[in-house]
Amino acid sequence: MKYTILTLQLLFALTLSVSAAPVKLIFDTDMGNDIDDAMALAMIHQLERRGACELLAVTSTKDHPLSAAFIDALNTFYGAPNIPIGAVRDGVTPEKGKYNGLAEKKDDAGNLVYPHDLKSGEDAMEAVALIRKTLAAQPDNSVKLVQVGFFTNLARLLESKPDKHSDLAGPELIRKKVKETIIMAGAFQSIRFGTQHLEYNVKKDIPSAKKMAAQWPGPLIWSGYEIGIAASYPWQSIMEDYGYVKHHIVKEGYLDYVPEHPHDRPTWDLSAVLYAVYPDRSYFDLSPKGNVKVNDEGRTDFFPGEKGNDRYFIMNDIQTEKVREAFVQLCSEPPAGK
Numbered sequence: 001m002k003y004t005i006l007t008l009q010l011l012f013a014l015t016l017s018v019s020a021a022p023v024k025l026i027f028d029t030d031m032g033n034d035i036d037d038a039m040a041l042a043m044i045h046q047l048e049r050r051g052a053c054e055l056l057a058v059t060s061t062k063d064h065p066l067s068a069a070f071i072d073a074l075n076t077f078y079g080a081p082n083i084p085i086g087a088v089r090d091g092v093t094p095e096k097g098k099y100n101g102l103a104e105k106k107d108d109a110g111n112l113v114y115p116h117d118l119k120s121g122e123d124a125m126e127a128v129a130l131i132r133k134t135l136a137a138q139p140d141n142s143v144k145l146v147q148v149g150f151f152t153n154l155a156r157l158l159e160s161k162p163d164k165h166s167d168l169a170g171p172e173l174i175r176k177k178v179k180e181t182i183i184m185a186g187a188f189q190s191i192r193f194g195t196q197h198l199e200y201n202v203k204k205d206i207p208s209a210k211k212m213a214a215q216w217p218g219p220l221i222w223s224g225y226e227i228g229i230a231a232s233y234p235w236q237s238i239m240e241d242y243g244y245v246k247h248h249i250v251k252e253g254y255l256d257y258v259p260e261h262p263h264d265r266p267t268w269d270l271s272a273v274l275y276a277v278y279p280d281r282s283y284f285d286l287s288p289k290g291n292v293k294v295n296d297e298g299r300t301d302f303f304p305g306e307k308g309n310d311r312y313f314i315m316n317d318i319q320t321e322k323v324r325e326a327f328v329q330l331c332s333e334p335p336a337g338k
């Protein structure tokens, strides 16, 4: 009896001391095309600070040189100036993003408001090479890919050949190293009574989306357009919760981006991050397995079937409020030292 109690106490102590290993992430983003990319990356940094995840690399699919520069500025703001950053070559959306210019913003004394050392995506490593290098250096079956922009980089990863970083071709490298791939793309449930939404991340690079949906050699978890719309980020938080520093890169980015004030922005990209890091916290449910097919217009059709490797997010009203509040608290939390 005595031993049983001791054993139970020991087990209890062990349970308290054991925490889940940090989730290893590669974040693939079209930073600059909407503000949710910046908020999602901010959230990753705050989750990393509490030991919930480890950000291995950030890659951009937005082909403007300031996309990568802004990523470095945001990483530096959050105390992570040396995270490897990769940039797409010959990608889509080459126009300058509405808030990417913050990377070059100067104060009256001529100093960068958001200091960083990567000044242009042209000076960054090519994105697919960086993803291959990063995956090759990690333990097997340990990395989660979070794609919140276009399918360009990951479709090219799929096609990639053995190189100096790995002897494995894309599909084998993915099979060996990637645990799960979470993507913000497509539309799977009705949105304002419509069900035919052609989602931006798919529409801008349809051939890559088709390739990835058809050929990806592992589980693909889709956060559809309807999820981020339902859990939009409260304007009130932007106005009231970021005042702890004179210049806040998320708040300024939000204000530079939003087309009209006041304005709650959808949290598309944040949802993919939250699920990747906390898959078992009931923030979202997942659909049964099936196959997503991307058609020539960029529509994403889901065909249920046990053999499929695709699932999509489902979120009820209670989960929506829980998710929204998690976004508010995680995004607005002051970074270390600020």
Ligand SMILES: [Ca+2]
Pocket (backbone or CB within 6 Å): 072, 076, 081, 082, 083, 116, 117, 118
């Ligand atoms: Ca840097």
Ligand SMILES: [Ca+2]
Pocket (backbone or CB within 6 Å): 029, 030, 031, 033, 034, 036, 037, 148, 149, 269
């Ligand atoms: Ca995005």
